[in-house]
Every structure is written in structure tokens, then in C-alpha cells.
Amino acid sequence: MSNRINHRLFDDAPHDFILNHTAIDLKKLLSFQYRTFNTTDLLYMLSFLQQHYRRYATLENAFSQWGNTIEAMLNGFYHYFFSLPDAPYRTKKHIATPEKKSACKRLNMYLRWMVRNDNKGVDFGIWQQIAPAQLICPLDLHVARVAKHFNMIQRKQTDWLTALELTQFLRFLDANDPVKYDFALFGLGIIEKY
Numbered sequence: 122m123s124n125r126i127n128h129r130l131f132d133d134a135p136h137d138f139i140l141n142h143t144a145i146d147l148k149k150l151l152s153f154q155y156r157t158f159n160t161t162d163l164l165y166m167l168s169f170l171q172q173h174y175r176r177y178a179t180l181e182n183a184f185s186q187w188g189n190t191i192e193a194m195l196n197g198f199y200h201y202f203f204s205l206p207d208a209p210y211r212t213k214k215h216i217a218t219p220e221k222k223s224a225c226k227r228l229n230m231y232l233r234w235m236v237r238n239d240n241k242g243v244d245f246g247i248w249q250q251i252a253p254a255q256l257i258c259p260l261d262l263h264v265a266r267v268a269k270h271f272n273m274i275q276r277k278q279t280d281w282l283t284a285l286e287l288t289q290f291l292r293f294l295d296a297n298d299p300v301k302y303d304f305a306l307f308g309l310g311i312i313e314k315y
Contacts (some may be wrong), residue, residue: 139170162212169202181235185250191257192219192281195228219281229284230259233300243304256300258291260284263310264303270315 131138187197199218217223238246276283291299
């Protein structure tokens with residue numbers, strides 16, 4: 122089997138598969154492996170998504186119902202995601218949370234895509250319950266290196282507090298949409314090697 126999740130695993134209709142799969146449908150996933158994400162993780166994720174989408178039309182509610190800050194939303198999402206009785210301990214390494222001091226880069230990136238609308242095809246802007254002003258800048262080593270180079274952050278760690286520090290600096294530039302600078306910071310880190 123391919124090392125990637127692709128649409129064929131879900132019969133070319135992932136949302137329908139999530140909502141309506143049966144135990145027989147899941148058999149073809151039993152040998153799935155992608156890096157450290159394995160069958161156990163995939164099956165739990167599908168179980169969670171099925172439970173969620175049977176109650177809500179969008180994944181936005183999995184975040185927005187937990188508070189008014191992204192930190193509260195990410196912490197709430199983490200606990201909500203692992204609220205099913207069969208939540209495997211090993212899967213917890215795949216979902217970041219500010220409670221564990223993680224910068225939550227992937228989740229912040231996902232929120233950026235779903236919340237911001239840049240009219241350029243990078244950010245979709247299809248969620249309406251979270252405002253761009255609330256977002257936290259996705260922070261990885263490249264973005265942190267550029268931010269340190271331009272004295273936007275002082276912290277040495279690449280963690281949640283540093284993501285907050287960088288976002289606070291970016292709010293001075295644009296309080297309504299601080300995360301719009303993420304793409305430029307990342308590009309400077311990758312292309313220009315700052």
C-alpha cells in the first residue's frame with residue numbers, strides 16, 4: 122500500500138466515507154503506515170471525525186466551541202479529540218496542544234488556511250466563527266530564525282510562548298490580520314536562508 126493517505130483509500134469521497142464507513146470498509150486500511158502515523162491512529166481519527174460530523178456540518182465547531190482565544194480553542198480541541206472512550210495513548214503524539222508548550226505549528230497553519238481569506242488561493246477563508254485577528258502565527262524553526270534576525274522575538278525556544286510573542290509583534294503591524302505575514306517569514310527562512 123502507498124505510504125500516503127490518498128482519496129482512493131476513501132473511495133474518492135472522504136466525507137461520505139467518514140460518515141458512512143462500516144467495519145468492512147475499514148479492512149483496507151489495516152496495513153496503513155505513514156512515518157509515525159499508523160493504522161491505530163488512522164482508525165481513531167476516522168472514529169472521531171465520524172462522531173463529530175454526525176453532530177456538526179463543519180470541523181470549525183471542534184475548535185470554536187472552547188473559548189474566545191486560539192489557545193483555549195486548541196486546548197479544547199485536544200481534549201475533545203481524545204474524548205472518545207477508546208482513544209489510544211499513542212495517538213496523542215500526533216495532536217499538539219499549548220498545554221504541553223507546543224508551538225502547535227500545524228494546527229495554527231490549518232486555522233490560518235480555514236479562517237483567513239487572502240483572495241490569492243493560499244488561505245481559503247471558509248470559516249466564519251473565528252476572526253483572523255485571533256489567529257496565532259504558525260511557528261517553526263525557519264520562521265523563528267527570521268523573527269530573531271529581525272528582532273521580532275527574544276525567546277530562544279520554539280514553543281507556544283514564542284508563537285504568542287511573535288504574533289503580538291505582528292499585531293503591531295496589523296491588529297486585524299497579524300498572521301498574513303507568516304508566508305513571507307517562512308519564505309525568507311526557506312529561500313533566503315535567514
